Amino acid sequence: MLVNETKPFRELCRENGIAVTHQRQVLYETMKTMHGHPSPEEVYARVKKKVPAISLATVYKNIHIFVESGVFREVSLHHGSVRVEMNGEPHHHVVCSKCRKITDIGEKELGLGAKRSRLPGGFLVERYAVDVIGVCAKCQKSDC
Amino acid sequence: MLVNETKPFRELCRENGIAVTHQRQVLYETMKTMHGHPSPEEVYARVKKKVPAISLATVYKNIHIFVESGVFREVSLHHGSVRVEMNGEPHHHVVCSKCRKITDIGEKELGLGAKRSRLPGGFLVERYAVDVIGVCAKCQKSDC
DNA sequence: ATACTAAACGATAAAAGTTATCGTTCAATA
DNA sequence: TATTGAACGATAACTTTTATCGTTTAGTAT
Ligand SMILES: [Mn+2]
Ligand SMILES: [Mn+2]
Ligand SMILES: [Zn+2]
Ligand SMILES: [Zn+2]
Numbered sequence: 001m002l003v004n005e006t007k008p009f010r011e012l013c014r015e016n017g018i019a020v021t022h023q024r025q026v027l028y029e030t031m032k033t034m035h036g037h038p039s040p041e042e043v044y045a046r047v048k049k050k051v052p053a054i055s056l057a058t059v060y061k062n063i064h065i066f067v068e069s070g071v072f073r074e075v076s077l078h079h080g081s082v083r084v085e086m087n088g089e090p091h092h093h094v095v096c097s098k099c100r101k102i103t104d105i106g107e108k109e110l111g112l113g114a115k116r117s118r119l120p121g122g123f124l125v126e127r128y129a130v131d132v133i134g135v136c137a138k139c140q141k142s143d144c
Numbered sequence: 145m146l147v148n149e150t151k152p153f154r155e156l157c158r159e160n161g162i163a164v165t166h167q168r169q170v171l172y173e174t175m176k177t178m179h180g181h182p183s184p185e186e187v188y189a190r191v192k193k194k195v196p197a198i199s200l201a202t203v204y205k206n207i208h209i210f211v212e213s214g215v216f217r218e219v220s221l222h223h224g225s226v227r228v229e230m231n232g233e234p235h236h237h238v239v240c241s242k243c244r245k246i247t248d249i250g251e252k253e254l255g256l257g258a259k260r261s262r263l264p265g266g267f268l269v270e271r272y273a274v275d276v277i278g279v280c281a282k283c284q285k286s287d288c
Numbered sequence: 289a290t291a292c293t294a295a296a297c298g299a300t301a302a303a304a305g306t307t308a309t310c311g312t313t314c315a316a317t318a
Numbered sequence: 319t320a321t322t323g324a325a326c327g328a329t330a331a332c333t334t335t336t337a338t339c340g341t342t343t344a345g346t347a348t
Contacts, residue, residue, distance in 0.1 A: 019315055019324060037227040037237075037246045041305080055327040060306065062325095063228060075227040075237060075246060076220055076275055080306085081334060083181040083219040084207060092273065093181075093219060096280040102181045102219060105276065122281030129236065131220055131273035132249065136240040137266030163295060163344050185334085199298040204335070206296095224335085225305060 016069040026050050027062050028071070037075045076129055094123055160213040170194050171206050172215070181219045220273050238267055 009028055013020045030047045031038075038046075044059045066072045077095050083102065092110055094103045109120065117125050153172055157164045174191045175182075182190075188203045210216045221239050227246065236254055238247045253264065261269050 021315070021325060023326070031228065031230055034230060037229060039223075039225040039227060039305090041225065043228065053327075055329095057307080057328080058326060063226070067228070073229045075223075075229045078226045079183075079219075079222070081183040081185065082207070082222045083183060084175065084187065084211070085181060085217045085219045086175055086178060092276070094276045094278070094280075096278065096283055098279055098283040101280060103280075110276070119276070119278075122284065123276070123278055124280075124284060125276055125278040129275035131275065132236070132238045132254070132263070132267070132269055134238070134240065134263075134267055134269040135242055136238075136245060136247075136268075139240055139242040140266065140268060165296060165344070167297070183334090197298075199300095201299080201336085202297060 012069075012071065016065075016071075018065060018069075023051055023054055023058055024062055024065075026054075027059065028066070031066070031072065076131060094119065096123075156213075156215065160209075160215075162209060162213075167195055167198055167202055168206055168209075170198075171203065172210070175210070175216065220275060238263065240267070 009025055010020050012028075013024070018024070027043070027047055030050065031043060034043070034046060040056070040060050040063055043063065044054070044056050047054055047059065063072075067074055077097060077100055079100060079102075087104065089106075091104045091106050094105050095101070103123075105119070119125060153169055154164050156172075157168070162168070171187070171191055174194065175187060178187070178190060184200070184204050184207055187207065188198070188200050191198055191203065207216075211218055221241060221244055223244060223246070231248060233250075235248045235250050238249050239245070247267075249263070263269060
């Protein structure tokens with residue numbers, strides 16, 4: 001394989017109006033190989049092996065750029081702080097990917113299973129993120 | 145109404161093996177009246193009006209206790225930092241409420257709509273949290 | 289009622305995560 | 319090759335959360 005494998009990244013940058021820098025490219029290629037759901041610190045640690053002089057700020061800035069341009073995404077929208085739920089009624093949440101506002105939505109109103117592109121109120125659905133909350137097999141025994 | 149309304153809280157404390165302190169009770173009563181999905185800081189600001197000397201640390205500690213004992217809950221499990229998703233395949237996530245580990249789960253494997261109490265691998269399902277990600281009506285026009 | 293003890297509290301330092309600032313370097317374009 | 323805005327590295331600042339520790343208090347046994 002002698003094909004120029006960097007071509008897709010250059011295109012990707014042109015499409016999103018960002019420069020093709022060495023750091024950005026190594027970040028992109030490194031992240032693509034990472035499995036799971038790494039934190040910025042974990043990405044930083046990994047990419048430092050290839051570009052030891054890279055700054056943590058650069059990692060953060062480029063993760064934001066990648067997420068904004070849709071190259072990668074956030075696992076679930078991060079709110080910066082814990083949010084507490086006092087409403088005991090079973091319900092789900094509508095989260096705006098721009099302002100991150102959290103709004104309740106009833107199960108019936110959501111119609112789980114029959115996805116809608118738009119909800120009552122005008123909310124434009126990008127995707128449903130289903131978090132199944134519970135206890136993993138390991139924690140069930142090891143008591144964590 | 146001259147009935148002792150504090151009785152349920154005292155029971156709740158006894159059931160969970162925690163002391164009935166003034167701060168804890170005011171926190172509980174205050175949080176019960178709060179709508180939406182407040183952060184610890186917002187809870188702190190509100191409860192300070194009734195107990196000006198309360199410490200932010202006490203607010204954090206009691207929120208943890210309330211969440212652990214199931215009195216209240218977290219809107220979606222907080223991971224402390226942003227988590228990036230490089231897997232472009234549409235899938236959902238299984239999150240352990242103890243160790244907070246995030247694991248991928250395919251749509252088919254999840255069987256959205258037909259909830260299971262246990263998933264392949266032994267994960268014990270407590271609840272499904274459905275986040276509908278998208279853009280709210282306000283942000284669609286105001287461009288945030 | 290009083291004394292005892294573990295739990296809880298307040299104050300605050302420390303840690304962790306993220307963003308902002310700013311001088312320098314570099315990629316894109318002419 | 320020269321120009322210039324974007325991106326970079328270093329680091330300070332800020333936000334959120336946890337840890338520490340001396341003091342106070344609730345629960346229990348006298
Ligand atoms: Mn809610
Ligand atoms: Mn995933
Ligand atoms: Zn919005
Ligand atoms: Zn676990």
